[in-house]
Amino acid sequence: MQTYSGPCRSVLYIPGSKPRALEKAQGLAVDAIIFDLEDAVSPDEKIAARDLLAETLKTAEYGPRRRIVRINGFDTDWGAEDLKAVAASGPDAVLLPKVDGGADIAKLAEMLDAIPAAKDTTIWAMMETPRGILNAAEIAAAPRMEGFVLGTNDLAKDLRSTGRAAMMTSLQLCLLAARAEGLICVDGVYNAFKDDEGLRAECAEGRDMGFDGKTLIHPAQIEIANAAFGPSEEELALARRQIAAFEEAKAAGQGVAVLDGKIVENLHVASAQRILAQAEAIARLEG
Ligand code: COA
Ligand code: MG
Secondary structure, eight states: OOOOOOSSSSEEEEEEHHHHHHHGGGSSSOOEEEEOOOOOOOOHHHHHHHHHHHHHHHHHOOSSEEEEEEEEOOTSSSHHHHHHHHTTTSSEEEEEEOOOOOOHHHHHHHHHHTOOTTTTOEEEEEEEHHHHTTHHHHTSSTTEEEEEEHHHHHHHHHHOOOGGGGHHHHHHHHHHHHHHOOEEEEEEEOOOOOOOHHHHHHHHHHHHTTTEEEEEGGGGHHHHHHHHSOOOHHHHHHHHHHHHHHHHHHHOOOOOEETTTHHHHHHHHHHHHHHHHHHHHHHHHHH
């Protein structure tokens, strides 16, 4: 299942305990927000953050930005109460941390089924444990699933790994599972939030792998992610030319066109149409 078809280029984490950040996000150019009650909030702030977030979701205006709430896991003292408090305001999605298998999602889906305000609330999964990565396919196929968020910091901790190269199998398994079920798949955070060049390079890598966007920790990262994961002018121009070339070939009774010395088949046209549709969705969101 996936119900959201808008862009997810930039997905900003906001600690649920920070009123200034919650307010600031109402005016930021992000496609989605993860309101965090889990690791960005210290244990002694958990309950105050939950109350602040529940109230904020009822009263604050986030426009077209997708509102995703990351609750604490159900194996903690806070998870069940977090869900009760935030689901009453009908967020777009609930993000469950440290998902190990499809049963974790099925349990959350059943809890949402019992909350009328959460009738249309979807589920996103943090993919950040070795077991969860190995069970990516069954997690993606679980009820109410809409998206994966790669939790690369937790994953590196559990793998005892360093660097992106060690992460590749995990990232690709998640992408495969997400695409098999038509879900959104968002890359992990770039921790050095003052290093624009490093962020740009990691965004480009994630985009080329097939991710829809990147999770972010600081407003200074938004523009770079939006630019990397949105189609460029060159990509749009090429997409239009590919569609035109294919139409022309088809009118001449050919099944295949040639453009700039490269073959254009109907599968390339499908990709070109996806890029144009993405640009339209971005324009709708920004307009
Ligand atoms: N979302 C919204 N606004 C944010 C923000 C965020 N994630 N991070 C910072 N801001 C705001 C600040 O409130 C500040 O606003 P103002 O100047 O208009 O009052 C402005 O952006 C500049 O912040 P800055 O002083 O540069 O950052 P900081 O030193 O206060 O905080 C971090 C740096 C990393 C602690 C902070 O960005 C943060 O908490 N990020 C989220 C971490 C998180 O959620 N982690 C969990 C998932 S990995
Ligand atoms: Mg984590």
